[in-house]
Amino acid sequence: MDYYDAIIVGAGPAGSTLARSLESSGKHVLIIDKQSFPRDKTCAGWVTPAVFESLDINxxxxxxxxxxxxxxxxxxxxxxxRAVENDHGGIVSYGIRRCEFDAFLLDRVTAPKQLGTPVKTIIRQNGNWTVNDQWQAPLLIGAGGHFCPVAKLLGSGPGRHETVVAAKEVEFEMTPEQARACQTRGDTPELWFCRDLKGYAWVFRKGNFLNIGLGREDNLRLSDHLEAFVADMKQTGRIPADLPGRFKGHAYLLYAHADRPLVDDGVMLIGDAAGLAYTQSGEGIRPAIESALMAAKVILEAADTSAVSLQPYGEQITARFGNRISEQEPAGFDLPEWLKQPIASTLMRSHWFTRKVVTEKWFLHQQVPPLKVAV
Structure with a gap:
């Protein structure tokens, strides 16, 4: 039996960030993931400068x-x-490929890794967690996304307030012919909101790579919505007429309406496992990174691994992202009640509204300074 100070289940951005933070402070950490890296990850794939700053990446x-x-x-x-195009006058975000980004973050971790290793058993005994009858630690962190086995261990599941976003997308490298036919520009992602305001679609070009997808706060007729959107984008020349491969699906929880516990005795949830995706945009990379940094600070300052000692993590999450499960908050990608009225169509044609509210506030969170946590 191998003993560690902490076992992290999930090697994505949240898990790798936490592992690096803990190991730099002398903690003996094991990180486990069912996938081998680099691996494909369904995600539109963009990060703001704030993420690079928090991670100390040039x-x-x-x-x-x-x-x-x-x-x-x-x-x-x-x-x-018709769409509205806004020029922000400088770089406000970056397009990345998750297969590269996640592998880069994980490669910075020198702690032991068990990749390509599904978690089959988790047992709590004498104040320690034992995973797969091989590895033991007093602290277990769930960082394995929406279907993380650690989250399931805590009895997490869709609650009456929770809004699960279902999304489908595809990313592929375009041929020279496809690249010439694609009118979408690399420095200008396209966001298209569903008319019922229960989701949005995107077309995102990253050099010769193209990412197309659609997410909704319910999966009712998701494929129909996606097919109609793709057909329209093809007809208008925004994307090539021939798309290879199939669209992959994934799911995640939106922060304001997730009902997952964040801590318990000897256990914590971070990133999508905790349901931290921004409520209005569904973006989850920045919340994942920030939750890992906050979790690391609490772990290093905690007297033990009891729920009481770990509770400051939950308090810091609330202070950073706001209260959860509020009836006053819009559900999922839903917008405020006043925006559901016919005025919504007019607002979506406004340069000021689409720039200042939709892009800079909801998607880029420019009003929130980067999180830098000293550990």
């Missing part, structure tokens, strides 16, 4: 031999009407 260094698409504009519209 974008110029990262871009060496990796895809890093500067984003300076956004093209936003409601399906069925």
């Amino acid at each position: 974008p110029n260094d990262y871009s060496q031999a990796r895809t890093l698409q500067p984003i300076r504009r956004f093209r936003i519209g409601m399906m069925g009407q």
Whole structure:
């Protein structure tokens, strides 16, 4: 039996960030993931400068031999009407490929890794967690996304308040012919909101790679919505007429309406396992990174691994992201009640609204400074 100070289940951005933070402070950590890395990860794939700052990554260094698409504009519209394009006057975000980004973060971790290793058993005994009858630790962290086995261990599941977003997307490298036919520009991602305001679709070009997808706060007729959107984008020349492969699906919880516990005795949840995706955009990379940094600080300052000692993590999450399960908050991608009225169509044609509210506030969170946690 191998003994560690902490076992982290999930080697994505949340898990790798936590592992690196803990090991730099002398903790003996094991990170486990059912996938081998690099691996494909269904995700539109963009990160803001705040993420690079929190991770102490120089974008110029990262871009060496990796895809890093500067984003300076956004093209936003409601399906069925013309889009509005806004120039932000500088780089406001970056397009990345998750297979590269996640592998890069994990490669910075020197702690032991068990990759390509599904978690089959988790047993609590004498104040310790035993995983797969091989590894033991007093602290277990769930960082394995929406279906994380640690979250299931806590009895997490869709609650009466929870809103599960279902999404489908595809990412592929375009041929020279496809690249010439694609009118979407690399520095200008396109966001298209469903007319019922229960989701949105996107077209995102990263050099020669193209990512297309659609997410909704319910999976009712998700494929039908996606097929209609793709057909329209093909007809208008925004994307190539021939798309290879199939669209992959994934799911996640939106922060304001997730009902998952964050801590218990000897256990914590971070990232999508905790249901931290931004409520209005569904973006989860920045919340994942920040939750890992906050969790590391609490772990290093905690007197023990009891729920009482770990509770400051939950308090910090609330202070950073706000209260959860509020009836006053809009559900899922839903917008405020006043925006559901016919005025929504007009607002989505407004340069000021699509730039200041949709892009800069909901998607980029420019009003929130980068999180830098000293551990």
